[in-house]
Amino acid sequence: MPRLWRFEGTIDTDVLAPGFYMKSPLPKLSNHCLEAVRPDFARTVEKGDVFLANANMGVGSSREQAAEVLKYLGISAVIAPSFAGIFYRNAINLGLPVFTIDQTLMSMPALVDGANVEFHFDVAELKILDDATCIKLIPLPNFLKELILDGGLVPHLEKRFQQEGSSS
């Protein structure tokens, strides 16, 4: 069952994708994701898990591997009260759902690290199964939702180029 990973402090690109391993292929880089703040994360995260961070999530570098490692490790959604702009764009371009949550909801007792959760992309909802809480996230603008549903920018452009090609 998917669990919630809740992180304290500010999560930056350099702890998500450490510089020294940036030359390495994605699987190796992923092994070092967040090792500076949560050494057990990369080893124990499972497909479908949900990532909850504080404001300004993904601050720092433009390296899109910071979002890519989370997707590779199986994270189904990244939720935060606010995102650093480049990280936000990178995540969407890679097809990784990113959702903003009202800051006041962050103090809800249900949003505890390790909670059993269900994430529903279509309706922008996070369900906490332990106490049946349903948390409404801020919906994405339609064109960003479509980008994610297409699987990210590359499949989205493939589709667009095909349409342009078949209509000309």
Add this chain to the structure above:
Amino acid sequence: MITLAKKLLSDASGKANLDIGDIIICNVDLAMIHDSGGPRRVKPILERLNRNVWNKEKIVVVTDHYVPVESDEAHAIQALTKKWVKDNEIDNFYDEQGICHVVLPERGHLTPGLFCVGGDSHSPTGGAFGAYMFGIGATEMAGVLATGSIWIKTPETILMSWQNQLRKYVTAKDMMLAMCRKIGMGGGRYQAIQFAGETIRKLPMQERMTLSNMAAELGAQAGLIAPDETTIAYVEAAGGQVPNNWRDFQIETAEDTNNIMQFDAANLSPQIAAPHSPENANDADEFQNTAFDVAYIGACTGAKYIDLLAAADVLKGRRIAKGVTLKVAPASLRDQHRAAEDGIMQILEDAGAEFLANSCGICAGYGEDRLAEGQVCISSTARNFKGRMGAQSSSVYLASPYTVAASAVTGMLTDPRLVMGE
């Protein structure tokens, strides 16, 4: 109300009367990529899309992250970069010439009115030239290279208005750390920050670049400065094409007076930011008796010619303290040559500095030369995130080149005015 940001985006999108929040498609005048996020990442995407680059003349490639080339992986990355540049007939290729954000303007690529993207988070540096420039990731860059365009949400302008003159040994870096201290790393809200006022007008271009560069640390998308005669003189000397209408970009305003912040340069002291965030800044004298191991003058933020000059001002006739090392990585080969001609490199060497390559160096933490476990560093760079410059247990204080040099002399974090007798 037309702001500089809106004027630039209006020109790039062909849409007049933009409102905040409008999503527009902009035509890209220049796309800059480097060895890390560049060819090795965009090549497979362009191949998958079956597209060539949209305009090879509008692309600039710089190698600066995997320099010096140490590992097998780094060699492979640089070989791929060179082959891609050749296959795509990119003439604007600067191989091991320095850090992209410094090389780009020094070779005349930036000029007022341009709309540019860079595959690096410090790309807002271009805003110092009155261009709209911002950082993007590699997939988005591949999209730009394939289409020549990118979407953008019309930003608010947050005006950082600086009045009066900086005191001696107080720099743009101190102004920036004071702004990080005031609004935090998320304070820019991915809007356009503009630096304005009489203090800015008196700054030389490389100091303005430090401000725009660290708009990234304020969480802004862009860090604009309206062009003036100082801008134009720099661009012309660099061989750039100054547009006839450059005065059209002399706009210093925000839509909302709540988005104007006032700062007094005359009251500013040298700043130091404690680990692990630039927003942990405070007056330098609050950090006295703090020991460290490594003093670092490096990066696009803090090792340009003007930064080396500042360090030499402090280090002339002095030696670094016992037990500390001073490492200097001049931000570009040209700046290093100029510093050598002016005797600056000799002063640094005589003081006990070690020199590193003209690259991102320890700041990016990509290479073998990095901070060891437990090491403490005072650095002229932009970011002091946990583990960024080396071991997870290392820690970094950020400051101006004056403050880094003065600290190297005393062996403790030091307000440079104490060493200089001001």
